Amino acid sequence: xxxxxxxxxxxxxxxxxxxxxxxxxxxxxxxxxxxxxxxxxxxxxxxxxxxxxxxxxxxxxxxxxxxxxxxxxxxxxxxxxxxxxxxxx
Amino acid sequence: xxxxxxxxxxxxxxxxxxxxxxxxxxxxxxxxxxxxxxxxxxxxxxxxxxxxxxxxxxxxxxxxxxxxxxxxxxxxxxxxxxxxxxxxxxxxxxxxxxxxxxxxxxxxxxxxxxxxxxxxxxxxxxxxxxxxxxxxxxxxxxxxxxxxxxxxxxxxxxxxxxxxxxxxxxxxxxxxxxxxxxxxxxxxxxxxxxxxxxxxxxxxxxxxxxxxxxxxxxxxxxxxxxxxxxxxxxxxxxxxxxxxxxxxxxxxxxxxxxxxxxxxxxxxxxxxxxxxxxxxxxxxxxxxxxxxxxxxxxxxxxxxxxxxxxxxxxxxxxxxxxxxxxxxxxxxxxxxxxxxxxxxxxxxxxxxxxxxxxxxxxxxxxxxxxxxxxxxxxxxxxxxxxxxxxxxxxxxxxxxxxxxxxxxxxxxxxxxxxxxxxxxxxxxxxxxxxxxxxxxxxxxxxxxxxxx
Numbered sequence: 001x002x003x004x005x006x007x008x009x010x011x012x013x014x015x016x017x018x019x020x021x022x023x024x025x026x027x028x029x030x031x032x033x034x035x036x037x038x039x040x041x042x043x044x045x046x047x048x049x050x051x052x053x054x055x056x057x058x059x060x061x062x063x064x065x066x067x068x069x070x071x072x073x074x075x076x077x078x079x080x081x082x083x084x085x086x087x088x089x
Numbered sequence: 090x091x092x093x094x095x096x097x098x099x100x101x102x103x104x105x106x107x108x109x110x111x112x113x114x115x116x117x118x119x120x121x122x123x124x125x126x127x128x129x130x131x132x133x134x135x136x137x138x139x140x141x142x143x144x145x146x147x148x149x150x151x152x153x154x155x156x157x158x159x160x161x162x163x164x165x166x167x168x169x170x171x172x173x174x175x176x177x178x179x180x181x182x183x184x185x186x187x188x189x190x191x192x193x194x195x196x197x198x199x200x201x202x203x204x205x206x207x208x209x210x211x212x213x214x215x216x217x218x219x220x221x222x223x224x225x226x227x228x229x230x231x232x233x234x235x236x237x238x239x240x241x242x243x244x245x246x247x248x249x250x251x252x253x254x255x256x257x258x259x260x261x262x263x264x265x266x267x268x269x270x271x272x273x274x275x276x277x278x279x280x281x282x283x284x285x286x287x288x289x290x291x292x293x294x295x296x297x298x299x300x301x302x303x304x305x306x307x308x309x310x311x312x313x314x315x316x317x318x319x320x321x322x323x324x325x326x327x328x329x330x331x332x333x334x335x336x337x338x339x340x341x342x343x344x345x346x347x348x349x350x351x352x353x354x355x356x357x358x359x360x361x362x363x364x365x366x367x368x369x370x371x372x373x374x375x376x377x378x379x380x381x382x383x384x385x386x387x388x389x390x391x392x393x394x395x396x397x398x399x400x401x402x403x404x405x406x407x408x409x410x411x412x413x414x415x416x417x418x419x420x421x422x423x424x425x426x427x428x429x430x431x432x433x434x435x436x437x438x439x440x441x442x443x444x445x446x447x448x449x450x451x452x453x454x455x456x457x458x459x460x461x462x463x464x465x466x467x468x469x470x471x472x473x474x475x476x477x478x479x480x481x482x483x484x485x486x487x488x489x490x491x492x493x494x495x496x497x498x499x500x501x502x503x504x505x506x507x508x509x510x511x512x513x514x515x516x517x518x519x520x521x522x523x524x525x526x527x528x529x530x531x532x533x534x535x536x537x538x539x540x541x
Contacts (some may be wrong), residue, residue: 006100034093045096058154076100078157085345086338087095 009073167203175215186226202292255470336406360415369510376429388439419452425512471522
């Protein structure tokens with residue numbers, strides 16, 4: 001399954017590294033990354049493939065949240081279908 | 090990733106504008122749980138609910154994690170208990186209420202609805218017993234919700250039942266007086282009740298429904314308000330289009346959740362209810378949408394027109410986004426559950442008379458309104474009769490969920506907490522309706538032609 005990871009928070013050194021380290025460890029493949037600074041806020045979207053994920057989605061969610069907090073950002077992972085449903089016919 | 094803005098729009102709706110799935114409600118038929126032995130019937134009921142809904146909460150939580158959208162409540166609705174319990178020789182149905190409540194607690198749902206009776210034309214043996222059991226049942230349970238249908242467009246209004254329900258509401262308020270008469274918050278009197286409503290307190294599983302079914306209620310007043318903030322000063326055509334587009338997106342999210350829940354639970358999908366359901370949280374209010382449309386304070390002149398537009402546009406946008414729409418599907422205007430409504434009552438812009446007018450153009454009725462504790466039961470019955478008349482004549486569902494808060498007078502405030510919120514006590518007419526209610530009998534079904 002494909003999912004979208006959103007990382008939002010105050011910009012600082014090491015955010016991408018923190019998140020991607022978790023993803024690499026749990027065998028999540030990153031398909032696309034897009035990043036920008038919106039009103040001083042670091043905003044990153046990643047499209048990822050979870051086919052080889054070696055833990056449950058819930059566990060991944062918890063780890064990402066925990067690691068995100070360490071660098072002061074909020075991390076959210078959502079199945080891509082929620083975005084497709086709301087914005088595509 | 091050129092979808093950046095669309096993804097951010099969804100994230101913003103969820104994080105900032107309180108977009109959520111209000112409820113996944115599993116309807117369960119108890120028609121196969123009848124028995125001449127009440128105890129045996131109750132065992133069957135308990136076993137069926139706990140088996141069918143065993144995974145409901147777990148699956149709800151799984152879907153919440155998968156799509157990152159909050160699912161606020163998981164609920165169950167069951168066949169109106171008067172139909173099931175009357176096969177037994179019991180003379181009081183409080184034990185049934187307790188068993189259903191216990192089953193709800195076992196599976197961990199937030200509410201269970203269906204301690205209900207359909208008496209639009211008359212009472213069967215079980216209807217009288219069930220209605221008389223309501224006050225004690227609501228006093229002794231926590232999750233149980235109760236509803237009674239006293240009229241419909243094809244049958245007219247059962248004024249004996251209207252009188253009876255005024256008395257039952259007063260009794261319920263008294264029994265639960267130590268808890269702000271909260272029992273009345275879980276008791277709805279309907280006209281034209283629907284059989285697939287996922288929302289409480291009025292949910293029950295109709296006899297025309299499948300053995301079990303998944304109904305979903307979405308929410309999102311905050312999202313509609315935020316969208317309207319971007320079209321300030323523009324014409325009503327734009328307002329309507331904006332609401333439709335927003336409603337479409339909200340409903341698609343609901344449909345996705347409904348499909349997933351139906352698949353994971355292996356229970357057929359029933360309907361999606363398009364109602365805009367507010368919560369007491371700031372930024373989740375239907376009243377604030379009406380104010381955004383241009384009314385200084387909800388209840389001011391123009392409120393009914395604004396609400397009519399809102400209700401219609403929500404349906405138009407939502408209908409295309411879902412394979413099956415049902416339930417109540419409109420805008421809810423509960424007072425205690427809507428921060429803007431509470432504010433409007435306190436500011437003096439909103440009263441019961443205006444709320445009654447508003448119920449002519451939206452679902453569902455006079456909802457979560459606290460009135461003085463010394464209001465006579467005949468006045469409550471008359472309020473029910475007025476509301477039922479609006480529903481019966483206009484072929485729409487209307488309801489009354491009113492709380493005569495024991496020991497409180499106009500201007501006081503009662504707090505329920507959670508989704509039920511807090512309610513300022515609103516004044517009712519001082520003039521008596523006693524002779525009107527004493528008449529009894531039935532108001533005949535209306536003529537369906539010569540509409541004016």
